[in-house]
Amino acid sequence: MQSTKPETSIAQVDRAVWLDLMRCMIRARRIEERLIRLYHQGKIIGGCYTGIGEEAIGAATALAAGTEDLFSPLTRDLTVHLGRGTMTLEVFRHWLGRSTGVTRGRDGNVHHGDPKLGIYPMISHLGAMMSVIVGGVMARRRQGKDSIGISYIGDGATSTGDFHEAVNFAAVFEVPVLFVIENNKFAYSTPVSEQYRCKNLIDRAPGYGIEGHSLDGNDAVSLYLFAKELIADMRRNPRAVMIECDTLRMRGHGEHDDASYVPAELKTKYAARDPIKTARKMLAEAGVASDADIAVIExxxxxxxxxxxxxxxxxxxxxxxxLMEGIYAAG
Ligand SMILES: Cc1ncc(C[n+]2csc(CCOP(=O)(O)OP(=O)(O)O)c2C)c(N)n1
Incomplete structure (x- = not known):
């Protein structure tokens, strides 16, 4: 495992970037709280899946990336969509199954993306997107672009064959994809102790011959500083990299799940390290954003x-x- 300390400090980054980071996380949190209400009111049909408690990871990495980069966010990564430019109205059109939405009401759930923003729609929450983004980055590079990709996965996805194929391929062919493992300790209700034997998932990185970094997934500020430097370096020196972000989802797998299998002390520990509160505190202490600034954003x-x-x-x-429209591309 490599050193994870960024060289840049909070003061060396534009205040506007920090405010965007806060906006992204707060917007995601408040949108998802509203989605939960709409679900319980019967206005969202099917399931309701959120990333509450995990906002720092997507927000920091999406904002640290460049305009030509590619992203494969999953269920917990609304911050990636928002960080890359998806508008709030689009999120609600989609979840409410409106014909004006990005899938024209075909999917009122988590399988949405936007090619204009470099966001792949999700196929499955497990490892299915990993090879897709590796191929996408290779294609862009063949077109002469200096794109990198960010592939978001949960700890559960690391137990699938897709994970091995995609990481190994990217490692061998030096495809610059950042594999971001959001280790929230549970794959649905399966704890990590029943998923893998290594101490940390990042211990697998040397086995693929790539570098790996362990990071605090609830500290958006440090994650941003780290990701900014890492992504710039991956552009200069193309290669696959893995990071493991320590976090916890604060709701069930979906709203149908009460997450009673998550020990109360774990919930308490991570509630105290809530990503929005943590970033707020760090930015206030650095004199970047006061409580009044955040209140305006809220x-x-x-x-x-x-x-x-x-x-x-x-x-x-x-x-x-x-119903039958939009299934096949026009010939
Ligand atoms: C191929 C496939 N198998 C099973 C599922 C059902 N499923 C959806 S999410 C999930 C657990 C995912 O756990 P993890 O990767 O840790 O992500 P988290 O939900 O914790 O964010 C499962 C088993 C699926 N969507 N796709």
Whole structure:
């Protein structure tokens, strides 16, 4: 495992970047809280899956990346969508199954993406996206672009064959993909003790001949500083890298799951290290953003969410007659 201490300090980064980081995490948190309400009101059909408690990882890495980079976010990574430019209204159109949404109401759930923003729609929450993004980065590089990819996965995904194939291939062919493991200690209800024998997942990196870093997944500020330097270095010196981010999801796997299998002391420990509170404190201490600054952001985001929900609810559901459209590309 390599040293994980970034050389840059908070003061060396533009204040605007830190405010964007806070906006991204707060926006994701408040959107997901609203999604939960809408789900319990029967307005979101199917399941409701959130990344509450894990916002730092997606926000920090998505904001640290460049314009030509590619991303394969999963269920817990709304911050990646928002950090790359997905608008709040689009999130609600999608989850509310509106015909105006990005999947035109075909999926009111987590399988959304946006090619314009370099975001692959998710196939499965497990390792299925890993090889896709490795191939995507190779394709972009053949077009002469200096793109890197960020592949987000949970600890559960690391127990699948897809993980091995994608990491090994990227390692051998030096494809610059950052494999971000969000180790939230459970794959659904299966604890990590029933998933793997190594102490840390990052212990696997040397086996693939790549570097690995262990990071605090709830510290968005340090993660941003670290990711910014790492991504710049991966662009200069293309290679696959793995990071393992220590975190905990603060809700169930989905809203149908009460997560009673998560020990109370673990929840308490991670609640005390909530990513939004942690970043707020660090930025306040560094004199970057005061409580009043954050209060303004909170207010703006809440009214943006109210307006987006109101608008999305007024928009039409898909017309059943269009069901067979959009399945095959036009010849
Ligand atoms: C191929 C496949 N198998 C099983 C599932 C069902 N499933 C969805 S998420 C999940 C657990 C994922 O755990 P982890 O990778 O740790 O991510 P987390 O939910 O903790 O973020 C399972 C078994 C699936 N979506 N796809």
């Amino acid at each position: 207010k703006e985001i809440l009214s943006e969410i109210d307006a987006a929900v109101q608008q999305a609810l007024c928009e039409p559901a898909p017309d059943a007659a269009t």
